[in-house]
Amino acid sequence: MKIAIVCYPTFGGSGVVATELGIALSRKGHEIHFITYKQPVRLDLLGPNIHFHEVNVPEYPLFHYQPYELALSSKLVDTVKLYGIELMHVHYAIPHAYAAYMAKQMLLSEGLNIPIVTTLHGTDITLVGNHPFYKPAVAFSINTSDVVTSVSQSLKDDTIRLFDIKKNISVIPNFIDIKKYEEAKKAECQRHLLALSSEKIITHVSNFRKVKRIDDVINVFYALQKKISSKLIMVGDGPEKESAEELVSKLGIIDKVVFLGKSNEVDKILCFSDLFLLPSETESFGLAALEAMASGVPVISSNTGGIPEVNIDGVSGYLSNVGDVESMGKNAIKILQNEEVLNQFKLNAKKTAEKFDLETIVGQYEQTYFNIKG
Ligand code: GMT
Numbered sequence: 001m002k003i004a005i006v007c008y009p010t011f012g013g014s015g016v017v018a019t020e021l022g023i024a025l026s027r028k029g030h031e032i033h034f035i036t037y038k039q040p041v042r043l044d045l046l047g048p049n050i051h052f053h054e055v056n057v058p059e060y061p062l063f064h065y066q067p068y069e070l071a072l073s074s075k076l077v078d079t080v081k082l083y084g085i086e087l088m089h090v091h092y093a094i095p096h097a098y099a100a101y102m103a104k105q106m107l108l109s110e111g112l113n114i115p116i117v118t119t120l121h122g123t124d125i126t127l128v129g130n131h132p133f134y135k136p137a138v139a140f141s142i143n144t145s146d147v148v149t150s151v152s153q154s155l156k157d158d159t160i161r162l163f164d165i166k167k168n169i170s171v172i173p174n175f176i177d178i179k180k181y182e183e184a185k186k187a188e189c190q191r192h193l194l195a196l197s198s199e200k201i202i203t204h205v206s207n208f209r210k211v212k213r214i215d216d217v218i219n220v221f222y223a224l225q226k227k228i229s230s231k232l233i234m235v236g237d238g239p240e241k242e243s244a245e246e247l248v249s250k251l252g253i254i255d256k257v258v259f260l261g262k263s264n265e266v267d268k269i270l271c272f273s274d275l276f277l278l279p280s281e282t283e284s285f286g287l288a289a290l291e292a293m294a295s296g297v298p299v300i301s302s303n304t305g306g307i308p309e310v311n312i313d314g315v316s317g318y319l320s321n322v323g324d325v326e327s328m329g330k331n332a333i334k335i336l337q338n339e340e341v342l343n344q345f346k347l348n349a350k351k352t353a354e355k356f357d358l359e360t361i362v363g364q365y366e367q368t369y370f371n372i373k374g
Contacts, residue, residue: 001369002031002084004076006100007091009040012207013287014121017151017174018091019043024177024362026050033083035075037068041264053079069095069102076103080114087369089117090145093124094134097141115146115372117365120155120169122284126305127211130162139163146372149365152306155284170368173309174285175361176353181294184267191272194258200230200336203273203297205266205288206280208238213302215240216279216325218247218257220300223329225256228336232257235269270295274342275332281322283307293317293353298345300332316352317345 003025007018019040022032026049033051034040046052055075057066076099079085088103090096097118107114118141123129129138142148142165149172150156156169195201202221206212221232234244234257241259248257263269270276276292278301283289285306289299293310299317301307302324313319318331335345 001373002033002086003369004033004035004079004085004088005091006035006072006076006088006096007040009034009036009038009043012092013174013285014092014119014124015040016042016287017121018089018119020175020177020358021089021362021365022050024358025366028362028366030366031083033079033085035072035079051083069099072096072099073102073106076100077106080107080112081110085114086373087115087117089119089365089369091119092121093118093129093138093141095137097145098137101141101144116144117147117149117368117372118142118145119172120148120150120159120284122151122155122282122305123211125150125155125159125162126282126284135163139165143167147368149368151285152309154306154309158284158305172364172368173356173361174287174290175356175358176290176294177358178294178354181267181270181291181353184271185295187268187271189272190268194233194272195231196229198229200228200274201233201272202230202275202277202332203233203235203269203292204277205235205269205291206238206278208236208240208244210240211281211283212238212240213279213281213323214244215247216323216328217277218244218251218253219325220277220279220328220332221257222251222253223325224332224336225253227333230256230274230336233269233273234259235261235263235266237262266291267295270297273297274346275300275336276317277328277332278302278307278311279320279322279325279328280304280307286310289317290353290356293349294356296346296350298335298342298349300328300335302328310352310356312348312352315345316349 008015303319320327
């Protein structure tokens, strides 16, 4: 099938999922056309089955805001016509589902009926989409999509609670390429570059936005490093990074915390990690936690949103209430202080992640496409 995938090309989870999905579908013989403003970060191979079409929004002095969705819908129309695209799959409702709706209407006026699959990812519903400025447009574009999927049951429930939804929403959880993480494990883990062999390695990966509660990450680590010799590896970048560095300095733990910045090789960092921290305020799924678990890294997280569907309390890690740094610290120590316990949690984390293997989940998207096309 010829499929257009619209996503954010940056380090956010929705872009990662969309890119990995496109790559997996192309391997199954589908022709995939990514349409976005920059080549997606995880898309390092373009081939006969993978195309990338850049959306350009030229600057014009009259525009205070550049009309991205207009340019995107025009690019969708052109690409559909030029390549014979059969289906548009948009990731993250804002503004992608809205732009796809416009494209669909333009195409309909030329006698082409191209279905839209919209995948809801999280903040497009819970934080941004729910804002009164966007709400009517988000509800409209969800209701006018041909198929709507959400990445967790929790996000589906939130969508129904927050919007007037007239469509059925199917839950298709995020996925992971288990093989990729197994390969990273087999390759030489360069643990010695970041920590002593006597130290445990604690990792956090995110885009350092407020919702990730970066201060909690540091405070949990602060508590645990008093009991367990360890290093904290902070991967990613974003608005909260500067204040995180200040907090680390204020707590006097600069020599124990490494800020690595954005990385395209998270699997190589997770390969030598002992514990992952995800104390987010809200998280529709928590792809970062799943990536850690696929590397056999147990997770200390908050119990919000879709995280409990991924991280199983007492099995693959522990869950605490949002902001309960004390309980998170205690749970982290519980896992790390005994080698046998740690190894059991590592095994459990890997086993739990296997339920989300790409081979199983990508088939569910494929089936969704086939059902629409009849
Ligand atoms: O909020 C982010 O971290 C980025 C955002 C995105 O859409 O790019 O992530 C959301 O989608 C991810 C992929 O489905 C989920 O794993 C994240 O849990 C979700 N983030 C939130 O709900 C805060």
